[in-house]
Every structure is written in C-alpha cells, then in structure tokens.
Amino acid sequence: MTGFRLPTGGRIDRTQNVNFTWDGTRHVGCAGDTVASALMAHGERIIGRSFKYHRPRGIMSAGVEESGAIVSLWSGARRVTNVKATTTEIAEGLEVFGQNAFPSVRWDLGEVNNLAGRFFGAGFYYKTFFGLTGKGTWEWMQFEKLIRRAAGMGRASHLPDPDHYECVHDHCDVLVVGSGPAGLAAAEAAAAKGLDVVVAEQDFELGGSILTGLTAGVDGDPAEDWLSGKLTGLAGKVRLWPRTTAFGLYDHGVVGLLERVTDHLPKGAKGHLPRERMRIVRAQRIILATGAVERPFAFGNNDKPGVMLASSSAAYAHRYAVAPGARIVVSTNNDSAYGAATRLAKAGIETVVLDMRADLPEAAAAAARSAGVEIRTDRVAVEAQGLRGVKSLDIGQWAGDRALRKGSLNCDVVAVSGGWTPVMHLISHKGIRPTWREDLSAFVVADTGLEPVTLVGAAAGQFSTDACVEAGHKAGEDAANAMNGKRPGPLTETTTDWQQPLAPLWEVKERHRKLKSFIDPQHDVTTHDVRLAHQEGFVSVEHLKRYTTLGMATDQGKMGNIIGLALMAEAQGATIPETGTTVFRPPYTPISIGAVASDERGTHWRPTRHTPMRAEHEAIGGKFTDAGFWRRPWYYPEGGEGLAEAAMREVKAVRSGVGMVDVSSLGKIMVQGPDATEFLNRVYSNPFAKLAIGKARYGLMLRDDGVVFDDGTTWRLTETDYFMTTTTANAGPVMLHLANLLQTRWPEMRVHITSVSDHWGGVAVAGPKARAVLDAITDIDFSDSAFPFMGVREGHMTTCTGEVPVMVGRLSFSGEQAWEVMAPADYCPTMYRALLAKIRDAGGVPYGLEAMDCMRVEKGHVTGRELDGRTTPADVGLGGMASKNKDYIGKVLLGREELARADRPTLVGLVPVVEGARFKAGAILFPMGESTGPGLGHVSSIADSPEMGAWIGLGFVTGGLAEWEGKEIMARNPIDDQNTKVRVVSPHMYDPKGERMHG
C-alpha cells in the first residue's frame, strides 16, 4: 500500500486542479499541495536516490529538514536542482524530475554502489589520496574522476539563467521570523505598541505548527480559528511575508531573507515579477520564532521509503489530506508523537504507537486510544524491512542500551519521533553558543548577549502552545521597551506540556547484529561512520563533521546533527555538552546564486562611466576600451583600419600636425583654503610652496611606505584654490587619501577637498599646430611668452552655438606642444565639436588611448604600468622629485635601506637589436646567456613606435642605465617561450631634451 488522498479535510483547494509532471508523467494535484504531498497522493514512494549508495529514498518530512525527497525542477535553462519536494508548491505546468539516478530514481543502475557500501565509509575519498599502494596521487586522479561523476546531486543547466531576480533593502522596527503561535503573538504585541513589524515565514502559508494539526487549541480557541483571527487582525498593521526564508543573521540587526516570488505561479501569471527577491532587512529588534524540528533516531534501514517523521506524517494527513500509508507504526520516546498518532487515526489510518518508555502519558494515550490507536509500551523500532520501501517493521523491547527483537509488524509507514531540536541556526550565525538541556535532550540558547535578538516559542525550548503565545507576547512588548531604551527581560524559561519526560534515544542497537542505520540520510552518513571517524582519531565535532560530511548536505544537519554528536559523545565516553556542537553558518536553507547576484549581472555587474563626449566619439566611429569603470576612446579607424594601423596614423598626425584626445577620465580635485599650499607641500614629494598663481606643477605623491602612489599636475588658480589632477585609476584612492590625511593627521588644517572629476571634462590638444588651432578658437593668448610651459589660463572658446568657458593648462604627456583644455562637462560636447572642426581643418585627427600610450612610451613618461605599487621615485627616474628640504608623506620610509639600494631595478628604454623583432610587456629581462631565475627586471610597457620605426619598450633593469646603457640583454617571455634580444637605451627615446614640447 502507498499514500493516497483522503476523501475529506486538508487545507488544499480541491476545486482547483494543478497539472504537473513527475519524470515526464502527468500528475494532477490540488492548489495548496507541495510536490511531496501531491506525489504522495499519487502513491509515489521513491522520490530520490541517496548521495553515495544510491539507495531509494522517499519523503521523510514535511519541511525544510527533508533529506530524502530531493528533486530537480523545470528543464532547459530554468532547471533548478537539489530542491526539497516537501517545501515546493506545485504550480501549473511544473516539471519535477528525480535526480542522481540513471535511468530513473525508481530503477537506478547506481544502486550497485549499495552492494559495495562497505568500501564507501567515512572519508573513503580521502583514503583514495593514498591510492592502493599508499604512495601516490596517480590513482587518486583516476578515483577522483569516478567519484566526481558518481557523487553529487542534480545536474545544473549550463545555459544562462533566463529568469531575473532583484534585491530589496527593507527596514523595520521588529522583524519576527516565523508565523506560528509565538511569532504571531509577538507581532501582535509589538504592533500594538505602534512598532513597524515584519513577519517573515518560509512556508507559503502562515501559521507554523498550527498548520500541522498538532496544536489543538490556542488561548482557549480552536487553533485554526485562533490563527484565522490573528491573521485578520494583523492584516494591514504588519507586513506579512509568506514564502520568505530568513537565511542569515548578520551584524547590527541585518537579516538576509529570500522571497520566492513567482515559482508557484502559472507561467502566464508571472508577468514582470522577478523569480526571487533577496531582501536585506535592517531591523531594530529581531524575534526568532523559528520553531523546532522533530528529529528521528537511528535504527536499521531507517532510510527506506516509508520512514518519516511522526509530526510530518500527521501534517500530510491534516494539511494536505494525504494518508502517507494505510498502516502506520509510530515509534517514539516522547509524548508529542501521541498527537500525531491520534491525528492519523482520526484520518482513518490504522495506527500503532511503540513507546520505548514504560510509563505512558495518560491523557495523551487515552485520547489516542479513543481515536483507535493501538499502543505498545516498552517497544521500539529495530529494523525496517522491504526492498523498495517499508513493508514491515521489526520491533524490539528496549533494554536500556539496546533492543531485544520481539517480532514484526506489517506496515507501510514507520513514523519516528526522537524528540525536538529547537531551530536556532540564525542566532548561531552570530556565534552565540547554545547550552544543553537534559530535560529536553536538546541544545537551547539561554542568552543572546548584546544581540538585539530574542528567541521565543519552540525555538527557545518552549513546547507548550500557551507558553509559546505568552512568550511571544512578552517578546513583542520587550521589543517596544528595548526601542525606548529599556533593557529587555531575560529569555522566557523553557517549558513543556509533556506529561512524561522524554527518554533520550539516539540509536537502536542490537547485541549481536550490526544494523545499517543512517543519521544523515542526505549524505549517507551512518552510525558506523561516526564510530569509524572516532576510531580513526577524529575526536573534535568540527573534524567529525568534515570527515564524515555529517550535516554538510543541503539540510545542514537539521535532522541528524544532534544524533551524530550524541554518538560521538558516547564513543568518547563523554557527555553531549562536553563534546560540544558545531556552528551553523548561512544560509539556513539553500538560496539561488541568481538571487545573490540579483540585478548585478550582465552589463550591470559593474557600473560604467562615460565621458561627456561619448556621443561625439561614437559619431566619428571611435572604438572604446575599458579603463577601470570608464569607457575610453581607444582609436578612430578610417577605411577599414585595425587598431595598430589607426593608432600608427594617429601618432604620426599628432607628431606632424595636431590631434586631440579625451582626458575627461582624469581625477580632478579642488583643494581650497588658507592652508591649501602647505597641505599640497606635505602631500607631494616635490615642493609646492612657491607655485605661482596661473602655473601648474607636476607632482609625485608617495604612500607612507615611500613607494610612489600617484602622479599628476596641480594648477594654482588663486591664492587659496588649487585644481589637482590625478591618474584615472587613482581618482578615488587619492581623494580618500587626502580626506584621511585631513581628518586624522592634520585636522587643524583649513583645507577643503572636493571631487570635481565629473564637473570638468577635458581634452588634450597636442602637436606642432596645436597652438594655432587653440589660438583661433579661444580668447586666450597662446603665444609662448604669454602662455609658457606649465602655465594655466582661463578664458572662453568660441563655437557656432555660443561661448564655452574653459580652463587651459599647458602640459604635455605626448611630448609635443600640448594644452589640456577643461570645460564644464555639459559644454564639452560643444567644445569637442568646435575643436574637432578646427583640428581637421589643420589636417589633424582625434586620437585615442592607444596612440596616447604609444607617444608617452616614446617620450618615457610613466603610467600605472611603471607606478605599480613597488617603485620609488628614483626607480622611475624621478629621484630628484623627492625633496630633501621639506617633510612630506612617505619621506621617512623612503629612506629605508631597501628602498635606497643602489642595485634596485630602475627605468630604462628598450629597443630590439634585430630589426622588426618584438617583445611583450611582462617579459623577464636576463643578461645574455641566462634564462632562469628572477633576471634583471621586466618589461613594463611596449609600443609600436612610428617615430622610432621599431617596436620599443620601457622596463626595469637592475643597475639601470648606469650599468646597462647600450648593452644587449634578453627579453624572455616564458609563457610562449619567446626570446628577443634588446638593447638598453634611455627611456626618453623621443625628443629627450624636450625641445618640442617647450617650443
């Protein structure tokens, strides 16, 4: 016999059929069904296959602790694997597949593994590291392939996820996690105090334990009436979020929640909504009413389809109107299972209770008997029988530490209750350790310390519904008091309404027979594995966990962790609290990677910055390249040119005439105040105290450790106002550096710094005809006497649509006469068009990053490739800029012996010895005849120089020019085994005297 739909009852909507498929076969469920309840109603027993042994597995629970019914959903790009059938709502058109099996979970060839099970004990794969001979890795490499192929769960799609996800930031006064009696009472009390309350519930229905039918009444009302009344009362007053799992608790009241938005909807109803929504909630107070999960105990073949938790079997009958089987044996060590048995019997299911205790809870037992339940005391489940599911159960008499086999009962379901484990994963994320309670045989958090978190209800070890409600109410009021600055009271005492104490039971053993008993069915961890791990020296629970993988499956040990700990304690001859517990980490239940990424994917995985003249570059066919977040013009091809040809043409045009490059991405910082001059003098390694108004100066900025941080020019606009430029890459870091200095080291300085990087856009106009072009279009006198090198002037540019205010500095990165022309960003497009027209009239061109880089390499100017976080001013040939006459950031540590060593690699120029030869940036430089070791240095930049008519480079060589100038060395690229003989030359390969740019 298998499960079947009961004729009446349940919280499902029998009028609303929902079509779905199971391994390609069409099934019909009802609205309100989970995949598990719908499959159970159809009599499906084998839903999954185990991790290692491929043993058949059925539905074991009705919640997130599920370890057997693990399935895959959907197909193609939408395939989702390792999903718990017990928490997944069925939806019209839903495709459900078994996984980790071939050809199907019902008939799986992988089951052969079960025959070789004795070789797959704890840590078997670690042992394969040693191989059969104990020597080596070759065998491991072979084993690894097999293990990787055979193990694991579902197969994810390789296609891009077509769904979209979103991330939402929420705030509230009180976040209540869980909507059972305790949670709803807490929410009601907090809301009554005027607090902004959110209730997050992982289930698709609110109500928690009430939904299972095991709560008879609350506050004197029938439980479901109480629930209905509370939900009606809370509607509109608090935010109620079903289908929302709190998966992680983080610092300062931040809670991660995952809301399943559309998976339960039919395809046509999803519209524009995201599949899932990541909610990052910042709450002032957090109330964890997360309940408890029933735990099993280990007995023979306790993983067979048909073995499930007692409360879950009742939940299927009550909530989903599904009988898990026709004859159910409930094996328990505590009172709570009587409620489940009674509920099953009332549903018309033949039910037998085996209670290992001699003393029965009288009232509960009487109620069960009156419902038709047969009760046997002093009895316990020993071993389930049946090939592909439970057909009978061997039972035994409990003899204190083991069972004595006493016959067998025919049944198709064994419902197990070994007690309850409070769900305290979230508070565990904060590192709060629980304490062991002997009376509950469970870990309970007694004190949450300074965390703004309270545990209530079963999560706090309260196993009486009325006590849960009372504790919830108190927690809600405490939250209001805490927000008013009052210290919240201590956590409510644990309490139960059990009539007889729970008898701790972790494993049923027999004296002369070894049973195959699982404690972590999802990862196929058995009781034997725990003992083996101990035998092999793994005595810490953390080591036990990793060696056996206990609790490392998708259920995160919700079912089996505590049993594993108890067995380890027994093996060690210690108590459970002495053995300790592991720490839970987020996420509480698996969350999809798509939700974590949310909208930060595709083109939005990082932001993109555009210069103000983007449209102008695009209009003339400019090609762009990434430079950090920036999209910068790279080159402007003409007539089918590629990068190299275009850049070569652009360089020639600039050198012979005029060109223009967009330099808007440079960092720009206004430095203002009476102490601005002194501030700059301390920040830069070279002097700034005497920079005249209307002049600019190149400056070198060091880190505290003496290494070059950044370079750029600073323009003095007034007595107290400076305009600083930084490299594109370091715009942000320099701003932070300066702010840090002002706030922490020199707070007395009257200096304001403000990023104006985006207020100003700019171009550099370079070349022998640059002066003429600019002179013709602005009201500024560009003559050499009126506008000398490193001069700064303000004026206006005349365009056909009006005047553009500009700020111009005579600077050169290209080595040519050049001016950087800055304009307020919104005016830059107009400025660019006007300049471009003039430049083209003069036979010039726009040029891009590639040509700019080529010209600066020819000139020997450094960029981030040389200022790479390792070089000193002297290393890059700028030792003279490290002033000896003033203090500045980095001066002290620049004097370190290591940084002053004479044999440090210093900047040189490199040209190939053989005409036409090339070498790569990153190549290692060796003396001739050597090819191994660190070499002399490396190549930092390369360029195909039209001016030199050769491939050229900059690099660093130990001893520098003094030792190597004119000598031949080898540039070796070990990646492609390329060796190029190069000659060391001055890095200033083009116009070394600077006559062109000063001219």
Added chain:
Amino acid sequence: MVERASPFAVEVAGAAEGVLVEAAPRGSLWQVAAWPETFGAVEAALAEACGCDAPGPGEAAVTSDGRLLIRTEPLKWWILGEDGAACPLQPGPEDGAWLDMSHDQAGVVLMGANAAEICKRMVSLDLRDSAFPHLSFASTHMHHMILKVLRQDQGGTPAYTLMVMRSYADDLRELATHHIDHFG
C-alpha cells in the same frame, strides 16, 4: 553660453504603477563650506542669504527664491537652483570656500506612491516616512557608485531625486528604468 548637454545618452522617461521617472533638471549646484570655527557664522549668513532656516544635518530647506539649501556634510552645504543662478554666499578664505559644481552630478527623479519601493531596490537607506521625510537628504552608495538621495515631495506625492557623478548617468538611468519594469 551654449546650451547644456544632457548627461544621459537616452531620454529618461518611464512610468509604472504608482511611479514616474524623469531626469532631474540641469541647474546650478553651488557648494559652500565653512571651517569648524566659522561654521556658526557661515551657517547664519547662508540662511540669511537664502531667506530660510538653516537645515540640520541630512536636511534640506527651500529658499525664499525656490532653491534648495542642503546640508550635505558637517561643514558643507549645497545650493541647488535654476541654471545660471549665482552662489548666494561667497565666503572668503578665512571664513570658508565656495565652488561651482553645476555639471558634476546627474540625477533622476522618482515620483509617486511606489517611488520609495523602487528606491529600495537601489538604495540601502531607511526610506520610511518616519526616517526619511520630505526634505531629507543623504549621501550613500549604490552599485559601487556614490549616491545622493534627496526627498522633496511634489504636492504631497513622494518624490526622490537620486544623484550620481555625471559619468555614471546612464547606469543610473538604466537601473532606475530597469526596476520600474518590475512594477509593470
């Protein structure tokens, strides 16, 4: 002076249930700063020049000529107004500093009953009415970008202006319209 170019490559326009999005107008943005010891005097002078009470930290005030005076940092204010408007206070170096930043920022305005819901998808601020009422201002970040958020309701309808550095304008536009798509 030439016409100002939009920082957005594409026009910012969108509407969904309970929300409209549009580009923030291109206007003037002046920054006025004080020194710690001159803060009180500069604040008072600025308030007088603007004809309004000085806003507190994280607050904005509407000036007598309809501009916005915003306390952006402990020692700094922004004055947002129409294009070409002069800086209302130009303190000397001994009192503070002033700076034209009119082209530095690009903004979008989200307006409507669901505007805060859209913003919550981009910004981690507490935007509840109790925490971020009309004429509130905050500096925060969004998707690796520095972000300024200003709430200035329009006739009782919630409206939030999100401002980023100009070069990020299109990212801001794309994100805002993308999230509006989620609202139909």
